[in-house]
Amino acid sequence: MTTRLSTSTLGIVIALFAYGTYSTADAVVKFLGNSLNVFEIGLFITVFSILPALLFKPKTEQWRDTFKFRRPVLMHAIGVTRMIAALCATFAFVTIPLAEVYCIVFLIPIFTALLSIIILKEKVSAARALLMLLSFAGVLLVVRPGFRELQLGHLATLLCAVLAAASVVMTRLVSNDERRISLFVIPGVYSFVVNGIAAAIVGFGDMSLVTLLWLITGGIIGGIGYLLQIKSLELSPASLVAPAQYTQIAWALFFGALFFQEFPDALGIAGLVVVVIAGVGNVVADGARARIAGRWAEYRAAQPAKGPTGLDGPGPDPV
Secondary structure: OOOHHHHHHHHHHHHHHHHHHHHHHHHHHHHOOOOHHHHHHHHHHHHHHHHHHHHHHHOOOHHHOOOOOOHHHHHHHHHHHHHHHHHHHOOOOOOOOOOHHHEEEEOOOHHHHHHHHHHHHOOOHHHHHHHHHHHHHHHHHHOOOOOEEEEEEEEOOHHHHHHHHHHHHHHHHHOOOOOHHHHHHHHHHHHHHHHHHHHHHHOOOOHHHHHHHHHHHHHHHHHHHHHHHHHHHOOOOOHHHHHHHHHHHHHHHHHHHHOOOOOOOOHHHHHHHHHHHHHHHHHHHHHHHHHHHHHHHHHHHHHOOOOOOOOOOOOOOOO
8 A cells, every 4th residue: 555655646746747847848849939930840849859759669569560550540630630739739839828828728628528428429427517617717717708819829729729639539549459659650750741841831940059959958858748747647547647737837827927928917817727626626526436436346346246036146057
């Protein structure tokens, strides 16, 4: 029991570092938006983020099998949706405040649940539906459409959330059939090709050594964040790790205020608080249901079997 608790705690600590690392990489992307276009940023960040992530390749999988898909249509759809989502996120980080990007991105679980209902025929409890509506209300408080001018960055973030949710649902559909290395590499390939072509068309800017070093730093930090996230999920249940993601709101407020002079007003802060409370509540509720279901299964397994007569025991052998 002690060992399990310490392992879970370590997983949560690693998750906190993972999401702090992600937020740092996002701040670097926002900083680079002053000197580079979004396609250049996407291209180089993709290339350099692969460097640490290469260490994650499962030993049982071979590089030569990366593009041997069992469900090619869905795999390419995952690559395209994740590529466009990443491009939209990059544009959003460059054009609107960090906290507002994260707030809208945290709608991904809502869109995932809605798509799961439609495509996977999953059911959503009334409590979870209420928390989803609360999350949406929090986003409205932050963005306030109709009361303030919406920018393309807000729409790009919303599209990012929808496409990211779609990729999650499709990944669930293929997760038992496709290799992990394929799921990791295919979005990177699409991102590299599309950003490379677009950057060549738009034109590469004059890149200084300092800018290149920032690109390398942002890419490597993002790749390390991915590795830390995977490690945290190996050590702790997802229901314990997931709430750590909402610390990105704190990081966004910190980086936004310190480096980009972004200060949300009182309504904006209230909306962020609502989003975090609803999101954490949703994760905790899911974890509680999973624990209850697990304990009930253990209880049922421990009970003696009931025979046809209702007495304890398997009953007489009919043969």
